[in-house]
Amino acid sequence: MRTCTFYARNAQEAVTKIREALGPAAVVLQVRKVRAQGIAGLLGRTCMEVVAALPETEPSEQTREVLDQLRRELSELRGLVERQQNAPTPRAEAEVDENHCPPEPGELTAFFIRLGLLPQYARQLAASARLSDARQERVNRRETAAVLRSVLQQVWRDPPPLDPQCLQIVIGAPGVGKSTVLCKWLARLVLRDNQRARVWYADGERPNLSETLRLHAELLGVPEKRMVWDQSFPERECAGEWNFLDLPGLNWKNRAALEAMLQKAEAWGAAQWHLVISAAYDTQLLLEQVRAFSVLPLAGVIVTHVDEAPALGKLWNIPCGTNCSVRFLSGGQNIPGEFNLATPSALGPAVLWAETAISGRDRELDGAGKASAMKAVADL
Template identity: 30%
Template sequence: MKVKRFFAPDMRRAIKQVRDTLGADAVILSNQQVEGGIEIIAAVDYDEGLLAPATTSSSPATAGGTGVPADAAAPVSRAARTWAGASRDATQASATAGTPSGPESPGAPEPEVRAETRRPVAVDWSQDPAIVAMRDEIRELRGLLENQLAHLAWGDTRRRHPLYTEAMRRLGQMELDSGLMERFARPALTARDSDEAWRQVLAALTAAVPEARDELLDHGGVLALVGSTGVGKTTSVAKLAARYVLRHGARHVALVTTDSYRIGAHEQLMTYGRLLGIPVQVASDPKSLRDTLSSLADKRLVLIDTAGMSQRDLRLTEQFATLADAGVPVRTLLVLSATAHASVLAETLRAFSGVVLDGAIVTKLDEAASLGGVLSALIGQQLPLHFMTDGQRVPEDIQVARAGDLVDQAAELARKLALPREESMAERFGGQQAHVHV
């Protein structure tokens, strides 16, 4: 066996030295980081028997019971013996454990020790600095290439379908979801001019907004409003109650609040109840809610104001369980703020998917700078829109939802915003638009 030490600035050069000197059949016994580079100890014509632990034998001319002369084992390098140290310690421990304690009988045969073979140290090529650097460089080059191709594809689409790309930019100005932008811009491919293209785009967008077909309050029953903190649930309950009182009278409606978490949470609803002349009751748990709804069985409409919680609040499941265990059918409306960011709206919809939603109310339209997020949420979840609110006045600032009005308001607000830059549009859609065709 021939053992040799190699030193190089990095692993790749060290391995090349091993291969050039000892050939492809060389075995790496150890490798370590040293000052200035990498040190590798390798061997060729490797015989594992030479690394077996030496044990006392009846013949002093042999070592380890392998028949190899002791003077032949001596030249094995210190690095090779170090590599075999773990195997030797384990073997000697095993031999000691299997030998009865106490003095040995004279002339008793010494137990045979079997050396356990061990595989050479494996080299993790993926962590080689040169390979890591090469991988990072390839990733960077790929990003640059994809960016260039995206710009070329978007520029080609803009030349072939200028009305389509213009519609895409205007929908982006509305801050609509990217997938919906592509979907609703397609009618522009067959339009004759820019005005016709935009009318067709808005018509397609309006048709996609799920709109409630009837007046929810006319059906009566038990109606609960749920939603995150600060979206306007309590004010919306008061507006709905006032709307019903104006049409059917105060003796047929009642209010219930389940908000037992906030200090003074009932006071606002109590004040609205006194102004409208309708009863307001508090239910803090499933049993009290069942009892309360049972006592209000003679009312045509019961509106429940639930506690406002973050979409990440773990107590939401308790609220869902309370409504599910009410003892009577409860229809649920999710209250969404038009001022919320699209990602917040999407997270809210996921959080409140634990309860069956019968529709939505969009609030704070008078405060919103863009309506693309709420439109994307409603279309994406196909959640019917029942009412829209645009102020604090009760009951004036609530209207039955009209998809056309919401889309027109979204387009009007978008005019105050800047169009997305061509570079931004290319990066978002360039890779996909190469396949657009009429």
């Protein structure tokens, strides 16, 4: 991907330069303020530095060769798996390979703690994990994985459906990546789903000065306008238009301010509130923020910086320790970029979803990956 750097005095000038040089398909990768060049810089003035690029439409020759090689290897692996599945297996060997002693409650607790759950939630899940044939001396490994998977799925909560008739309000503490989330969400709606959208801005405890969101709104052709507190939400100009409200970072420790904001927002009518948190935070801090913002009627949690977290298992503490649901997982700063619906399998661990992955319902694993995953379950 070839990148270009542009300097402009404001967002409108940056959009014009990007479209003239790269066309409407350009993707903005980074926006920041820098010291202006020349005399303006000597006077202490600043300008916008925007890094943009055109997405690759066709894979390079080297990429095609790698893809062809991967396809050939996958085809060979599928054939090997089919031959192994069709080959008769002696019953005695199957029992030795597939069965193991049922895990003890302490081992299950340790498993969930390694996954990332806090001890109190790990013990609760371990207590609810009851194997159907636990009274037998040996149990099937696949059943062990299925039961553990079922336990996690029971605590998982699907977020309520998104309603385009409601104002979508994105909130969170300063620095968690709310503007990036909104940019990705808008790009998904406008470019992928061909939906109409509009962005509103409002000040909170401090002014809303999000330049990145304004720039991307202009690139996507999304109208944007400032909203005043205590002002009734204006009528939509067209049916089915999504309306988003961007607020500056809020002090999550100030409960009175959050409750006051909720009362002021009543003038806007029906709304869905979305909390943005960072996966790079400590587990305890994540839960404290979710609980603090729960004074608002949260419709879901959006987790950012998932690319910076070594594992996402700690996010299981959210459905275990709060009444909130995880809606989206966002990673990286590129727009559009990683912005996916949250699923139980995305939070892990992969070993529990190995069987569903093989069947194609979740993701693909080769024969070696399947064996490794089932061995990890057997190590409980």
